[in-house]
Structure formats: C-alpha cells, structure tokens
Amino acid sequence: MSKLSFKRRIASSFIVATAVIVAVVFIVVYFTVYFTVYNRLDNDLSYEAEKHISEVHLHEGSLVYIDLTGLKEAEHREVQVNPVFIQLYNKDGSPSDKSPNLKENSLVLDKQNVGSHVTTVLADKQIRQFQIPYIKDGEIKGYIVTAMSLESTLVVLNNLLYTLLISYPIILLGLFLISYKLAARSIVPVMDITATTRRITQSNLSERVELPEKDDELHELVVSINNLLDRIQGAIVREKQFTSDASHELRTPLSVLQGTLEVLVRKPRQPEEYQEKAGLCLDEVARMNRIIDQLLELARFDNHPVLDEKNTLPVAEIVKQILLRRDIQIEDKQLKIELDLTNYSNVLRVSAFHGEIILDNLISNAIKYSKQEGAISISIKSSDDRVSFVIKDQGIGIKKDDLERIFQPFFRSQALQHKQIKGVGLGLSIVRKAADAINADLSVESQEGSGTTFTVDFKGILRMN
Structure with a gap:
C-alpha cells in the first residue's frame, strides 16, 4: 500500500467532500431549471387550450372553429417561431380541424391522458402536448389538443447539462490544486517541528521548537512538545547526575569493603577480629544503602x-x-x-x-x-x-x-x-x-x-x- 502524505490526505478528503457538495448543487440546479422550464411550458399549453375552447362549437356533429381569426396568428401558421399546434377531435376520436402549421401532420389524441401534459413526437421531433375535453350539456362532445415544440427547451437543458458536466471536473481539479497548496502551507509549521525534533538528540537536548506567532492548536502542540523535552532533558540530567554521584560516593565504601576483606583473607584470625571487621563491613553496606536511597530521591523529583x-x-x-x-x-x-x-x-x-x-x-x-x-x-x-x-x-x-x-x-x-x-x-x-x-x-x-x-x-x- 503506497504511503499517502498528510497534505495529500487533507486535499483528497477536501476534494471528496467538495465533489459530493458540488454534485448535489449541480443536480439541484439542473432539475430546478428542468422543472421550471417544463412547468412554464405546461402553463402555456393549458392557457392555449382554455383560450381555444371558447372559440369552437359543434357544427353538424363536428367540432369546428366559430371564427378562424385565432388560427391566423403567426404561432399557429408558422413552424419556425415558437409554434403552437392546435388539433380538434370529435367525440368518436376522428380529427376535425387543425392549425395551419401542422400541415400534413396531425397530433395524436390520447384519451388515456386527457387533462395531462405528456411528451410525444411530431414529425420526428419532440413536442409537449396537452388535451382537454370539450363538454356541452354535461357530455363530452370533442377534444382540443394543444402542443408546443420542445426543441428550444431541450437545447437549453442540454446546454446546461453539458456546461455542468464539463465544468464539474474543471472545478474539482481547480479546488484540488488550491486545497493541496493550502494544505502544504498549513503543514509548514508541522514540518518545522519535525525538522527541529530530528535535530534534538541526547547530546543536544537544549534546543527547542520555535513557538508559532498565532496562539492556536499548533501553538499548544509546540508548548506541549517543549514541555516534554524539558522533562526528558531533566530526566537525563538527573540520570547522569545520579550515575556520577553514585560512582563518586560509592567508591569510598567499596574501597573500605575491599581493603577489609583483603586483610581478612591474608591469614587466619581470631573470631573477635572477624566480628569486628564484619561489623565494619555492615556499617559500610548500610552507608551505601543510605547513599543510594538519597540519590534516588534526588533523581525522581518532578517539578510543579x-x-x-x-x-x-x-x-x-x-x-x-x-x-x-x-x-x-x-x-x-x-x-x-x-x-x-x-x-x-x-x-x-x-x-x-x-x-x-x-x-x-x-x-x-x-x-x-x-x-x-x-x-x-x-x-x-x-x-x-x-x-x-x-x-x-x-x-x-x-x-x-x-x-x-x-x-x-x-x-x-x-x-x-x-x-x-x-x-x-x-x-x-x-x-x-x-x-x-x-x-x-x-x-x-x-x-x-x-x-x-x-x-x-x-x-x-x-x-x-
């Protein structure tokens, strides 16, 4: 498993979180525009259908326009500029009349979706369609179908989608580079701490980590490290002092013990002499114990x-x-x-x-x-x-x-x-x-x-x- 540096981990964690947030924002933006555009289109279709229902009547069982003036508007005659397609259907589902811009094409009546907005196809192009019944004397006498082209809507939505998809990795890359740079700058004090602590050895315990200017978490960390170094230095100094003092002070009683024992082994002696020398040796041993106990007390003090x-x-x-x-x-x-x-x-x-x-x-x-x-x-x-x-x-x-x-x-x-x-x-x-x-x-x-x-x-x- 490859080793990932701390700054890369910071940058990676940041970019993962940012990627999720940006993705959620982009999805929300896209669907907000999507539903807004479709909702506006559906409202226009509903308005057109309600407007034209007052312009038609039954003539010999067929649903026809009372006045063809409304169909002469540009939106009903032209296909190129925001066309609105109108188709009239009789009660039995047979076509009756339609707007000029439909030409040889016809809108398909879908009785299952009367009163609903649906997306369908007209001349191999997607349209948005809405159909409502024409009711007279409480009975359905026919249907009015309105439709609008989805070309401009789909162009807007597709352009938005492509823009979001292209900008997404670019934004993430830019944010990664920025976060990587910021992470690198943020750990400079940590690198300084590492470099300083590496220079500190048993022979160089006096050096300390320089305190950061800002009183933040790094400042507290450096203070803790310096306090730890103080304690370590104190412990090593006490250890050296203990070793030095012990070797210095124990030399005399050990010399006395050695000299006394050497005298005893040179030749046989009276029991009284052995007792006297043994007592002297015991006194020196007791003295060494006192020295060691007191030296240990000196070595284990902890300040404050x-x-x-x-x-x-x-x-x-x-x-x-x-x-x-x-x-x-x-x-x-x-x-x-x-x-x-x-x-x-x-x-x-x-x-x-x-x-x-x-x-x-x-x-x-x-x-x-x-x-x-x-x-x-x-x-x-x-x-x-x-x-x-x-x-x-x-x-x-x-x-x-x-x-x-x-x-x-x-x-x-x-x-x-x-x-x-x-x-x-x-x-x-x-x-x-x-x-x-x-x-x-x-x-x-x-x-x-x-x-x-x-x-x-x-x-x-x-x-x-």
Missing part, C-alpha cells in the same frame, strides 16, 4: 506537581507524623520539642511527598546536630497564600563560610570535627531540590556553637474549605 486532595496534607500533620517516627532518637538525646501552632490553619495543604522529604530532613538534622538535653522549637504559621515552617535547634551550628555550600551534594560542614555524626551530605541538597520543585522558599540562619534556624515558606498550597 498538580495538587489535589489525594496527594496533599496539612503541614502540621506531616510534622506530627515525623516527630512520632523520630520519638526514639528524641528520647535518646533527651531533647525538648516545642511545637507552636498558634497562628496555624489546617485548611491549607501542601504536597505530601515533597513536604515529607523537606520537613523530615530538616527535623532529622535538628535532632542529629542538637546537643544532649537540648531544645528544638518548631513554629508553623499560615496566611492567605502560604504556610511558613520554622525550626530552630540549639546544636553545633554552621560556620559562616559554609552557609552558602551546605546545599551542595555531599558537602558536610566540619565533617572531620564531628565524625561521630553520621551522614553523607545529601540531605540538604535533597531539601533544596524538593523546595524548588514546589516553588517553596528556603532560608537558613546559623551561628557556630549556638544553633541553626531553617525557614520554609510553602507557596504552592491547596486550600480545603
């Missing part, structure tokens, strides 16, 4: 999620769930948690997935870096268009020079001075990406040795009345 009742939660509810999960860690460090909900309304909800990641990481860090028997204060406030979350700890704080770097992947402030605090440096990087994904503002204030305050303004909210 659609918020609805199913995927949103009130901020206070998310915080309470996190504190409940972290209850053992809080008790181990004997921390005091202060939760202020004075200016908070539960009708405002945020993305449950992103809110959980942001708040869990911030609360986890506050617990992790707080001093023993310290305090953590959490304040949640809501206004018309946002929810603000503020968490303040009394922990070790962050150096001023490190504040601008804490959101970078794998960065840990003063990691060597606080080796007892486990982590891989991805938590705040995840928080930043999650906040950006839902258009939330994230800020930090810290003083080394005194504690840290994180503030999150959730602006992408859903109001539940």
Whole structure:
C-alpha cells in the first residue's frame, strides 16, 4: 500500500467532500431549471387550450372553429417561431380541424391522458402536448389538443447539462490544486517541528521548537512538545547526575569493603577480629544503602506537581507524623520539642511527598546536630497564600563560610570535627531540590556553637474549605 502524505490526505478528503457538495448543487440546479422550464411550458399549453375552447362549437356533429381569426396568428401558421399546434377531435376520436402549421401532420389524441401534459413526437421531433375535453350539456362532445415544440427547451437543458458536466471536473481539479497548496502551507509549521525534533538528540537536548506567532492548536502542540523535552532533558540530567554521584560516593565504601576483606583473607584470625571487621563491613553496606536511597530521591523529583486532595496534607500533620517516627532518637538525646501552632490553619495543604522529604530532613538534622538535653522549637504559621515552617535547634551550628555550600551534594560542614555524626551530605541538597520543585522558599540562619534556624515558606498550597 503506497504511503499517502498528510497534505495529500487533507486535499483528497477536501476534494471528496467538495465533489459530493458540488454534485448535489449541480443536480439541484439542473432539475430546478428542468422543472421550471417544463412547468412554464405546461402553463402555456393549458392557457392555449382554455383560450381555444371558447372559440369552437359543434357544427353538424363536428367540432369546428366559430371564427378562424385565432388560427391566423403567426404561432399557429408558422413552424419556425415558437409554434403552437392546435388539433380538434370529435367525440368518436376522428380529427376535425387543425392549425395551419401542422400541415400534413396531425397530433395524436390520447384519451388515456386527457387533462395531462405528456411528451410525444411530431414529425420526428419532440413536442409537449396537452388535451382537454370539450363538454356541452354535461357530455363530452370533442377534444382540443394543444402542443408546443420542445426543441428550444431541450437545447437549453442540454446546454446546461453539458456546461455542468464539463465544468464539474474543471472545478474539482481547480479546488484540488488550491486545497493541496493550502494544505502544504498549513503543514509548514508541522514540518518545522519535525525538522527541529530530528535535530534534538541526547547530546543536544537544549534546543527547542520555535513557538508559532498565532496562539492556536499548533501553538499548544509546540508548548506541549517543549514541555516534554524539558522533562526528558531533566530526566537525563538527573540520570547522569545520579550515575556520577553514585560512582563518586560509592567508591569510598567499596574501597573500605575491599581493603577489609583483603586483610581478612591474608591469614587466619581470631573470631573477635572477624566480628569486628564484619561489623565494619555492615556499617559500610548500610552507608551505601543510605547513599543510594538519597540519590534516588534526588533523581525522581518532578517539578510543579498538580495538587489535589489525594496527594496533599496539612503541614502540621506531616510534622506530627515525623516527630512520632523520630520519638526514639528524641528520647535518646533527651531533647525538648516545642511545637507552636498558634497562628496555624489546617485548611491549607501542601504536597505530601515533597513536604515529607523537606520537613523530615530538616527535623532529622535538628535532632542529629542538637546537643544532649537540648531544645528544638518548631513554629508553623499560615496566611492567605502560604504556610511558613520554622525550626530552630540549639546544636553545633554552621560556620559562616559554609552557609552558602551546605546545599551542595555531599558537602558536610566540619565533617572531620564531628565524625561521630553520621551522614553523607545529601540531605540538604535533597531539601533544596524538593523546595524548588514546589516553588517553596528556603532560608537558613546559623551561628557556630549556638544553633541553626531553617525557614520554609510553602507557596504552592491547596486550600480545603
């Protein structure tokens, strides 16, 4: 099956529809003219018959003209110019009198079609004929037959028919060429889109399809394609980032595992040494699991999620769930948690997935870096268009020079001075990406040795009345 181009399909579909419409119009035109011409001819015949019925009478049983003046008119004498033929018949069907233009010819009386207009033949030429009875004293005494030539009528109808038949394919051909040209012009933007998308490869994902000037369906299509390319580019960038980060961060624990196992296989050792090295290996495996989990979280963020009742939660509810999960860690460090909900309304909800990641990481860090028997204060406030979350700890704080770097992947402030605090440096990087994904503002204030305050303004909210 041959491949038909889109513009040819458009042109073909258009021409098929047009062909049907034009054919219907032409048929209507032809038959309108046909019935109009024949109706006018029939009316003229009826008029002539009624006119002549008053000009005849019975004479010795035959139907004859009272006065022959009417038959001397040109239309009754001549054959060339709009002839009107008249023939009188007696009651028994025998011819009685006729118009001079009939000469040696006669009109045929058809008693079956008295009162009707019929098409018949006179001298090998088509005529239109009408016959009515001559009635006197309630009885039919004879018949008047009138007829007119159909030559001029048939010439008009045939000329019209030939004109329509000849013009039909010419019109269709012209319309096809016009529609083909218009279709070709209409798909130029589509061809541009195709050419642009063909140029876009994995190594050239930054190029985008140019938006059409008119805000129409093609404009919406291009916007959708560009949005799709943005998502694809983001996914590939995240994939590359995940691969790069994973290979970078997993190299250290894998090296530790390799070195530890190499030491163990060199010579037989005491059970205590095997237990110690096995514990070290388990710690490194757990660390790798944490790294992979956090890297996966970084890689799967989708910007600007659609918020609805199913995927949103009130901020206070998310915080309470996190504190409940972290209850053992809080008790181990004997921390005091202060939760202020004075200016908070539960009708405002945020993305449950992103809110959980942001708040869990911030609360986890506050617990992790707080001093023993310290305090953590959490304040949640809501206004018309946002929810603000503020968490303040009394922990070790962050150096001023490190504040601008804490959101970078794998960065840990003063990691060597606080080796007892486990982590891989991805938590705040995840928080930043999650906040950006839902258009939330994230800020930090810290003083080394005194504690840290994180503030999150959730602006992408859903109001539940």
